[in-house]
Amino acid sequence: MSEPIIIDCDPGHDDALALLLAVGDSRLRLLGVTTVAGNQTLDKTTRNALKILALAGAADVPVAAGSARPLVSDLTVAEDIHGASGLDGPDLDVPVAEPVGVHGVELMRQLIVAEPDPVTVIATGPLTNVALLLRAHPEVMPRISRVVFMGGSTDRGNSTPYGEFNIVTDPEAADIVLRSGLPTTMIGLNVTHQALATTEIIAEFQGMGTRLGTICAELMTFFASTYRREFGFEHPPVHDPIAVAAVIDPSIIQTVAAPVAVELTGTHTRGATVVDLHHRTAGPATADVAVGLDVDAFWRLLMTAVRKVGDAT
Ligand code: RIB
Ligand code: CA
Numbered sequence: 286m287s288e289p290i291i292i293d294c295d296p297g298h299d300d301a302l303a304l305l306l307a308v309g310d311s312r313l314r315l316l317g318v319t320t321v322a323g324n325q326t327l328d329k330t331t332r333n334a335l336k337i338l339a340l341a342g343a344a345d346v347p348v349a350a351g352s353a354r355p356l357v358s359d360l361t362v363a364e365d366i367h368g369a370s371g372l373d374g375p376d377l378d379v380p381v382a383e384p385v386g387v388h389g390v391e392l393m394r395q396l397i398v399a400e401p402d403p404v405t406v407i408a409t410g411p412l413t414n415v416a417l418l419l420r421a422h423p424e425v426m427p428r429i430s431r432v433v434f435m436g437g438s439t440d441r442g443n444s445t446p447y448g449e450f451n452i453v454t455d456p457e458a459a460d461i462v463l464r465s466g467l468p469t470t471m472i473g474l475n476v477t478h479q480a481l482a483t484t485e486i487i488a489e490f491q492g493m494g495t496r497l498g499t500i501c502a503e504l505m506t507f508f509a510s511t512y513r514r515e516f517g518f519e520h521p522p523v524h525d526p527i528a529v530a531a532v533i534d535p536s537i538i539q540t541v542a543a544p545v546a547v548e549l550t551g552t553h554t555r556g557a558t559v560v561d562l563h564h565r566t567a568g569p570a571t572a573d574v575a576v577g578l579d580v581d582a583f584w585r586l587l588m589t590a591v592r593k594v595g596d597a598t
Contacts (some may be wrong), residue, residue, distance in 0.1 A: 297323070309589070324362060349387055349392035412434060430468065
């Protein structure tokens with residue numbers, strides 16, 4: 286029985302791989318995609334989500350644009366990493382459908398209410414839409430089985446010394462989600478930095494002999510250039526598909542239940558995820574925090590899905 290999921294994302298090179306994994310692995314049933322401002326502005330992340338789904342032969346999956354800005358902070362996009370389009374690198378000339386005519390939060394609500402089974406919400410961008418869903422429609426919470434999000438870190442950050450981009454972009458939203466009481470899995474930089482798109486991975490994408498494989502190779506080549514320039518990484522970490530992989534096969538990550546607080550007022554640390562791994566502070570565990578990743582198993586999952594989707598389109 287396939288697991289019903291919704292993906293809330295800000296494509297974004299690694300978000301694109303997350304979408305392809307969700308479309309390509311039959312253990313998931315992608316009910317819909319909602320978009321949020323983050324890596325790029327909302328119009329661009331929405332168009333990018335539509336393009337990736339069209340390229341994956343999944344143009345029938347409903348897409349709705351969500352929040353154009355964080356709850357409190359001003360929006361700062363990651364053009365230095367993802368480029369002006371948000372998916373720089375390949376030529377993504379593909380006819381796209383229009384997004385559905387409701388706000389992303391409303392689409393999430395509709396899909397959750399209509400689904401007989403509890404829905405897993407996978408978030409790979411700032412948590413603005415998810416937070417708004419929980420606050421505007423608390424009645425759907427019993428129908429959400431888990432929120433799995435890529436964000437935060439048990440150690441250093443990327444957007445700031447101690448802040449990871451998705452959380453730094455909208456700290457208040459992350460705080461709302463983490464204090465919601467919903468089962469939550471946090472996939473932070475401490476594990477995503479282990480999933481590097483090496484030259485061998487890029488060659489494997491290219492060697493698939495499909496348009497989609499070539500597009501993924503070109504996406505990762507661009508992503509590698511910006512990660513090398515901005516962070517000195519030899520190869521780029523593909524953060525977001527790990528959140529999807531963890532839903533497909535939970536054994537792919539090792540987690541510990543821990544209290545996770547979001548710093549909201551620190552001058553230098555706003556947006557940091559303060560993960561109390563040793564339970565030194567009072568308070569219940571608020572998330573299952575990923576502390577380990579089966580890197581080889583992850584890449585096998587992703588490459589199998591991209592190959593399958595590419596061969597079918
Ligand atoms: O810090 C990495 C995260 O921020 C990823 O989700 C990436 O796509 C960006 O959104
Ligand atoms: Ca993302």
